[in-house]
Amino acid sequence: MSVLSRVFIVSWFVVTLAIFLASAVIASLWGRAFAEEAKWEADIPTGIWTQLHRVRTDDAVTFTLQKHSGSAFDTRRGRIFLFGSDTHGEDWSNAPLIFDLASRSWQRLYSDDPPSSYRVNEAGLPVAGPNGDHPWAMHSFGAVDYHAGWDAVLVSSHPAHMEPGRFSTALAELWPAVERHPTWLFDLKEARWSPLPKAQTSFFAYAATYDSDRGIMIGMGFHGVFELSERDATWRKRTDGKAIGYHNNGAYDPDHKALIMFGRNGLGNDILVYRTNDAQLVAMPTPGLRPPKDEHAPMAFHPKLKETVVLVDRFAAGTSRQNRTKGKAETWAYDLAADRWRRIANADLPFALGMNYHLHYDPQRNLLLLVTSTPALTPDFEPGLAEVWALRL
Numbered sequence: 001m002s003v004l005s006r007v008f009i010v011s012w013f014v015v016t017l018a019i020f021l022a023s024a025v026i027a028s029l030w031g032r033a034f035a036e037e038a039k040w041e042a043d044i045p046t047g048i049w050t051q052l053h054r055v056r057t058d059d060a061v062t063f064t065l066q067k068h069s070g071s072a073f074d075t076r077r078g079r080i081f082l083f084g085s086d087t088h089g090e091d092w093s094n095a096p097l098i099f100d101l102a103s104r105s106w107q108r109l110y111s112d113d114p115p116s117s118y119r120v121n122e123a124g125l126p127v128a129g130p131n132g133d134h135p136w137a138m139h140s141f142g143a144v145d146y147h148a149g150w151d152a153v154l155v156s157s158h159p160a161h162m163e164p165g166r167f168s169t170a171l172a173e174l175w176p177a178v179e180r181h182p183t184w185l186f187d188l189k190e191a192r193w194s195p196l197p198k199a200q201t202s203f204f205a206y207a208a209t210y211d212s213d214r215g216i217m218i219g220m221g222f223h224g225v226f227e228l229s230e231r232d233a234t235w236r237k238r239t240d241g242k243a244i245g246y247h248n249n250g251a252y253d254p255d256h257k258a259l260i261m262f263g264r265n266g267l268g269n270d271i272l273v274y275r276t277n278d279a280q281l282v283a284m285p286t287p288g289l290r291p292p293k294d295e296h297a298p299m300a301f302h303p304k305l306k307e308t309v310v311l312v313d314r315f316a317a318g319t320s321r322q323n324r325t326k327g328k329a330e331t332w333a334y335d336l337a338a339d340r341w342r343r344i345a346n347a348d349l350p351f352a353l354g355m356n357y358h359l360h361y362d363p364q365r366n367l368l369l370l371v372t373s374t375p376a377l378t379p380d381f382e383p384g385l386a387e388v389w390a391l392r393l
Contacts, residue, residue: 040104041365046392047346049331049370053104055385061106064384065373066093070144072153073360073369074188078102080360080371080388081153081186084140087161089168094128094137096153096186099371099388101362106386109191112137115170124179125195126159134193135184136162136171141296142207142249142357147185149215150231155184156201156208156219185231201226201235205246207357209259211276212252218259218274220244225259225274225281238279243272247295249357251308256336260301260308267293269312271334284339291332291341298359300368305393307333309344309368311359313352324375327352331391347391351375367392 069084138159158181164172183199206221226235245264261272331347358371
């Protein structure tokens with residue numbers, strides 16, 4: 001055998017061994033990652049809220065949860081998409097934050113744009129960022145949801161509380177040039193925002209949700225119930241909305257082809273139902289047991305239970321609702337077929353949630369997921385940092 005042949009054989013052996021070892025290491029790492037994920041899922045008990053993650057001040061991504069923010073659940077990738085700001089000229093959070101369930105970690109998709117980058121483009125739309133392709137910071141409330149058909153998140157709100165003189169004059173020079181406030185779409189595959197200029201109806205202080213049966217968005221507000229069927233379309237009014245109070249929230253019930261609404265400013269515990277087959281808005285009588293009256297409550301439909309789950313704050317009589325440490329959040333489930341509530345025993349959180357639009361159902365893991373923050377229960381506790389909790393029912 002020639003020297004060249006021996007060199008070739010030795011080289012082939014070394015390369016093959018290196019590939020084998022590298023593959024083994026990668027397989028081991030992947031296996032360990034899958035095992036760790038399977039372990040944390042298996043460790044979630046039934047019927048009790050369990051904290052999955054709390055932002056630490058030394059994390060790569062750290063932030064204070066904005067109470068006026070909204071969120072959606074990306075069912076394709078198993079992620080929570082969080083967007084929204086308390087604004088009022090004091091906070092300028094306009095970057096999406098992503099919580100990945102597999103790694104249980106947060107990602108910020110870009111740095112929040114400074115107010116100096118805010119402007120109005122040639123089409124009369126308010127834009128931000130170095131390329132003018134980001135939305136302004138805004139209260140988003142419940143008007144954020146994932147559109148599975150478009151693989152995108154839609155934000156159907158606008159920065160109403162930045163109107164000059166309302167809370168701030170920070171954008172006083174720009175505001176008069178704004179011709180319209182569009183619904184914004186974030187394409188999750190391309191990681192890119194785009195405005196929907198014809199879709200100008202805003203559900204500020206209200207909510208919007210995805211109709212998974214028809215593949216359309218439904219928005220609800222005092223001005224009516226609206227539907228958005230195409231990207232290049234306007235919000236089409238379907239029925240009056242006089243019965244809908246602001247600070248409501250909603251969840252789509254596919255078993256009954258209905259949008260379930262709960263809560264109102266000034267507190268309420270009535271259920272409003274928008275039935276999509278006949279575009280009727282109905283107030284349910286709901287005799288018997290009901291949860292406490294509330295507003296801006298987290299809601300999500302649980303397909304295995306065939307019920308809408310709502311987290312409702314309870315405070316003792318005479319206690320200020322502004323002090324979250326003086327209350328607790330109870331977990332309730334509403335059955336539309338029976339028009340009946342039931343309280344889920346033992347699934348309380350030891351503090352009230354206040355304004356919160358961040359409850360989602362993860363179909364892959366069969367878990368309810370809540371983004372919140374814990375108030376200062378002890379003197380050494382730093383409140384406001386975002387947390388993710390899970391509940392198995």
